[in-house]
Amino acid sequence: MARDLTVILDDRPGQLAMLGEAAGEAGVNLRGLAAFTGEGRGIIHLLVDNDASAACQTALRGAGFAIADDREVLVVDVEDRPGTLGELTRRLADANVNVDLAYTTYGGVKIVIATDDLQSARDVLR
Template identity: 55%
Template sequence: MIPVAMVNATDLTVVLRDEPGGLARVAEVAVTAGVHLRGLAGFTGDEHGFVHALVDTSDVAAVTAALKQARIKVADSREVLVVPVGPGGLVDVMRSLAEGNVNVDLAYTALGGDRVVIATDDIYNAREALT
């Protein structure tokens, strides 16, 4: 059994221009809105920055409104699982999901590096596979 550490977690997909300061701006807007970013992953491509920001589900409305006010686009939001992993634990998590026939769409570590954020279109079976 692998415990799911954080329920009520949401991944926001934020789209920015690919320029210096974008990540700082997202973090600043979130903090100013009273929202704690619990994880973050950023990528660039086609002159855009794509940020996956992990927040508590209860904070989604506040951070989305604050980002919109700052003219920062939130392209998507979805429920994710946040699973603790120790040394070698990522293998166990991913193997359990594979054995449960769950396809992982997105995975990144939460701040602190001891938890992995998992997005899938099959959240119910993912949760079952990990318990």
């Protein structure tokens, strides 16, 4: 089983790095991540194992981050091919299940980075 932690941080350079460092120093493996910004804040969803949730929250609070939510989530293996999202969510919709959060995990999935300075990001990640 897995948990999704919603973490609130300032929308400024270094915050995501600090979050990752705090989790890593606590020995927490982040299995997935989704990040969004708006109105000067970052909203981060972290996927962690059930048994790592408390340690992750303690580490992140210790680093000054606010935990807005902690909930159990379902992690489903899907084929990497066109149409799987539609097929999976159609089955849920047909069962009258509303999806209020969805994101992909690590493991063969590429991480997409959006920034207002793509050239610098390219240079750093070369």
